[in-house]
Amino acid sequence: MTRVLDISGLTKGFTLHHLNNRIAAFDDISFTVDAGEFVLLKGANGAGKSTLLRTLYRSYVPQAGSITFQSVHGAIDLARAADVDIAHLRRTEIGFVTQFLLARPRVSAEAIVAEPLRLAGVPQDEALDQARQALAKFGVKQDLWRAYPTTFSGGEQQKVNLARALIVPQKLLMLDEPTASLDANARAALVNRLTELKAQGTAMIGVFHHPGDVEKLIDRVIDLTPDFTPDEEERADVAL
Amino acid sequence: MTLSALTKPWEAMSYGFLDGSAKRELRRKMLKSVAVPGCQMPYASREVPMARGWGTGGLQVSLTLVNPQTRVKVIDQGADDSVNAASIRRFIARVAGTPTTMDTLDADLIQSRHRIPEEILREDQILVLQVPNPEPLRPVQPNMSIARQMHADADYGRMWLQLYEQIVRSGRVMQGASYPSLVHGRHVMTPSPIPRWDVPKLNMSKHLTILSAGREKRIFAVPPYTRVEPLVFSDVPYKVEEHAHLTCYRSGTKGFFMNEIPQDDSTSAYEVSDSEWGVKAIRQRESEPVTIGETWYKNGEMPE
Amino acid sequence: MTLTLDAPRIVRTRALLQVSNVSKSYGPVQALRNVSAHAYPGEVLGIVGESGSGKSTLLRMMNLEETPDQGSYTLDLPDVQGNLFDLDRFARRMLCATRIGIVYQNPHLGLLMKHSSSGNVAERLLVAGERSFATLRAKATEALEASEFPLDRLDAPPIELSGGMQQRVQLAKAIALEPALLLLDEPTTGLDVSVQALVLDTLKRLQQDRKITMVIVSHDLGVIRTLADRVMVMRRGEVVETGLADQIFQDPQHAYTQQLVHAKL
Numbered sequence: 001m002t003r004v005l006d007i008s009g010l011t012k013g014f015t016l017h018h019l020n021n022r023i024a025a026f027d028d029i030s031f032t033v034d035a036g037e038f039v040l041l042k043g044a045n046g047a048g049k050s051t052l053l054r055t056l057y058r059s060y061v062p063q064a065g066s067i068t069f070q071s072v073h074g075a076i077d078l079a080r081a082a083d084v085d086i087a088h089l090r091r092t093e094i095g096f097v098t099q100f101l102l103a104r105p106r107v108s109a110e111a112i113v114a115e116p117l118r119l120a121g122v123p124q125d126e127a128l129d130q131a132r133q134a135l136a137k138f139g140v141k142q143d144l145w146r147a148y149p150t151t152f153s154g155g156e157q158q159k160v161n162l163a164r165a166l167i168v169p170q171k172l173l174m175l176d177e178p179t180a181s182l183d184a185n186a187r188a189a190l191v192n193r194l195t196e197l198k199a200q201g202t203a204m205i206g207v208f209h210h211p212g213d214v215e216k217l218i219d220r221v222i223d224l225t226p227d228f229t230p231d232e233e234e235r236a237d238v239a240l
Numbered sequence: 241m242t243l244s245a246l247t248k249p250w251e252a253m254s255y256g257f258l259d260g261s262a263k264r265e266l267r268r269k270m271l272k273s274v275a276v277p278g279c280q281m282p283y284a285s286r287e288v289p290m291a292r293g294w295g296t297g298g299l300q301v302s303l304t305l306v307n308p309q310t311r312v313k314v315i316d317q318g319a320d321d322s323v324n325a326a327s328i329r330r331f332i333a334r335v336a337g338t339p340t341t342m343d344t345l346d347a348d349l350i351q352s353r354h355r356i357p358e359e360i361l362r363e364d365q366i367l368v369l370q371v372p373n374p375e376p377l378r379p380v381q382p383n384m385s386i387a388r389q390m391h392a393d394a395d396y397g398r399m400w401l402q403l404y405e406q407i408v409r410s411g412r413v414m415q416g417a418s419y420p421s422l423v424h425g426r427h428v429m430t431p432s433p434i435p436r437w438d439v440p441k442l443n444m445s446k447h448l449t450i451l452s453a454g455r456e457k458r459i460f461a462v463p464p465y466t467r468v469e470p471l472v473f474s475d476v477p478y479k480v481e482e483h484a485h486l487t488c489y490r491s492g493t494k495g496f497f498m499n500e501i502p503q504d505d506s507t508s509a510y511e512v513s514d515s516e517w518g519v520k521a522i523r524q525r526e527s528e529p530v531t532i533g534e535t536w537y538k539n540g541e542m543p544e
Numbered sequence: 545m546t547l548t549l550d551a552p553r554i555v556r557t558r559a560l561l562q563v564s565n566v567s568k569s570y571g572p573v574q575a576l577r578n579v580s581a582h583a584y585p586g587e588v589l590g591i592v593g594e595s596g597s598g599k600s601t602l603l604r605m606m607n608l609e610e611t612p613d614q615g616s617y618t619l620d621l622p623d624v625q626g627n628l629f630d631l632d633r634f635a636r637r638m639l640c641a642t643r644i645g646i647v648y649q650n651p652h653l654g655l656l657m658k659h660s661s662s663g664n665v666a667e668r669l670l671v672a673g674e675r676s677f678a679t680l681r682a683k684a685t686e687a688l689e690a691s692e693f694p695l696d697r698l699d700a701p702p703i704e705l706s707g708g709m710q711q712r713v714q715l716a717k718a719i720a721l722e723p724a725l726l727l728l729d730e731p732t733t734g735l736d737v738s739v740q741a742l743v744l745d746t747l748k749r750l751q752q753d754r755k756i757t758m759v760i761v762s763h764d765l766g767v768i769r770t771l772a773d774r775v776m777v778m779r780r781g782e783v784v785e786t787g788l789a790d791q792i793f794q795d796p797q798h799a800y801t802q803q804l805v806h807a808k809l
Contacts, residue, residue: 054794083788086788087587401656405659474676
């Protein structure tokens with residue numbers, strides 16, 4: 001298998017200047033991800049699962065360690081890559097899927113889904129065509145395609161968001177609880193799309209509240225729970 | 241050698257009213273303005289026995305240029321016989337001893353307010369135009385310091401914008417007199433409030449035109465054979481006043497710039513604006529000996 | 545505690561805009577202290593900071609309205625060379641008119657309030673030498689349409705228009721000559737929230753359709769978050785932090801940035 005990601009000694013904490021203290025998120029994490037591999041992150045609430053995803057995406061800046069990503073341009077350390085390179089990779093090779101849609105006023109559902117394709121240089125008509133297919137797969141009703149998602153219900157917005165986030169096949173995909181509060185049909189569509197992408201060689205790192213949703217996709221589980229015993233109440237929430 | 245041999249006897253005033261240093265300054269500024277066509281040169285406008293705004297700028301230039309042989313013609317709105325023209329003509333003759341004339345062809349120097357005669361001026365003639373407001377940028381840039389920078393940078397976008405606005409608001413360019421014109425492809429000038437009819441006469445003309453504003457203390461010039469192009473959009477042609485078809489009710493002459501004279505029955509009669517041209521036409525009709533010069537406009541059209 | 549970032553390796557194009565080590569004092573007040581900034585082609589750089597942080601001074605310098613005491617400014621464009629602060633007045637004016645567009649917070653700074661709206665846009669084209677009335681009209685209309693200005697008000701003077709419409713006229717004027725760089729100084733401050741959203745949306749569309757490089761200055765974090773790819777945080781004439789927009793908002797490093805982000809409603 002081709003290596004996509006090689007994480008080594010990654011450390012992240014937050015310095016809160018107004019409280020004058022530092023909160024550790026995770027320390028010295030190392031693992032690798034191959035093309036087409038699906039890695040599930042598990043751990044207690046607060047173990048740093050989402051934080052790790054965001055650090056890999058560089059929404060959070062790591063404090064030590066390296067994240068070597070095999071881009072089409074060669075290996076690059078995401079922990080130290082220039083902002084402009086990160087922005088470029090986000091447009092072309094690295095995706096991030098959350099459950100929240102950043103809707104903008106006066107932009108239709110199909111336009112918002114087509115946007116990543118447009119940014120990747122796909123012609124307008126073709127992009128819209130693919131966008132409509134994606135919306136159909138996620139079960140967004142046809143009469144909503146040209147409407148503005150700002151007014152949609154939470155569930156519908158989430159479907160639009162997934163269609164958008166998964167429309168361009170990426171080399172690396174971060175999934176931050178995309179199934180939360182999704183209806184069964186949409187969940188099935190999501191699993192289908194992820195399976196499709198996985199077959200095409202997309203490496204995925206995911207955080208799922210109910211990993212059962214994507215059970216068949218999981219190749220490997222990484223537990224981020226630190227070496228201390230969380231109290232019982234918290235443990236009840238621990239996934240898997 | 242005695243001191244009295246070296247000095248002139250006392251006189252009540254210098255020749256031509258202005259003192260020597262005033263004339264020297266004006267000569268220098270005239271040379272400068274000829275050297276940079278259309279560029280306004282400041283000068284220390286002197287007192288003359290006439291109110292500012294009544295042609296003091298033109299008068300100072302005329303007084304500087306005349307000698308006892310210079311034949312002077314003065315017109316006001318085309319007429320030699322209006323009060324202002326007559327007064328200035330008499331004043332120049334009195335202080336400089338010059339001969340005067342009303343015939344454009346006979347004149348060496350023509351001081352004019354708001355018109356250029358209809359007969360073509362020659363290389364040996366000088367036209368002096370009185371200018372009330374020399375700054376074409378004033379309507380778009382009240383700050384004169386900035387306006388001068390704009391001239392220096394040939395930054396005339398705002399002038400064009402003014403024309404754009406007129407077309408947008410009124411469907412046509414509304415600028416009547418003082419039509420802004422580009423001189424020698426470099427400086428935009430206001431050609432004093434001559435009608436649009438007269439602006440093409442300045443283009444590549446044989447004579448020298450000096451424009452002088454006494455109140456504003458600015459002098460500028462259009463040297464002979466210099467391009468003067470009214471600012472126009474490439475697709476909106478320059479239009480002169482529609483006087484080509486009008487006939488002078490007194491002289492019967494046709495195809496020249498006319499004065500409109502409202503009649504009691506609410507119609508209008510028209511009289512040729514260049515009064516001496518009208519007089520000549522009448523004389524010719526009455527078979528008097530008269531020399532008629534070639535005119536700029538032929539059959540109401542300015543030849544290309 | 546943070547890692548220093550490498551120079552760009554994937555994006556090999558040079559930055560379109562590069563301001564280097566700019567300092568400026570007004571008497572005893574140091575408005576800018578050794579400030580550097582850059583923006584890549586098609587990128588939106590947001591500059592945030594409180595009043596007096598020097599962000600507007602920096603933007604005015606990018607529009608060549610002011611010269612720093614020291615520092616340099618380059619634009620990577622064909623036939624634009626050297627430190628732009630060294631250009632003479634004439635060259636500056638031509639460069640600003642043809643390559644840089646600006647939208648001011650106060651429309652009075654950018655517009656002739658009593659001229660027609662289309663005339664305001666046409667002026668740019670006139671400065672660049674366009675002399676056909678029909679072309680001027682067509683191009684002005686096109687730019688106003690792209691700024692989503694109602695075309696039935698084409699010739700209304702800005703003084704009769706609402707604040708949001710005035711900003712659209714400014715925007716149309718700024719983009720009429722398809723500039724390489726669009727500068728926005730608090731473009732939506734002072735507008736109603738609903739109007740603000742519409743103007744922001746127009747800006748976003750323009751940016752995506754035309755791939756214009758933008759620098760937007762605002763104290764409104766919402767505006768910056770909506771538009772900017774990368775954010776520069778300024779305080780007392782200095783840059784305290786720069787980073788990707790989502791990183792600045794989600795994981796601010798500097799104490800001042802944290803304070804700023806947490807102060808957001």
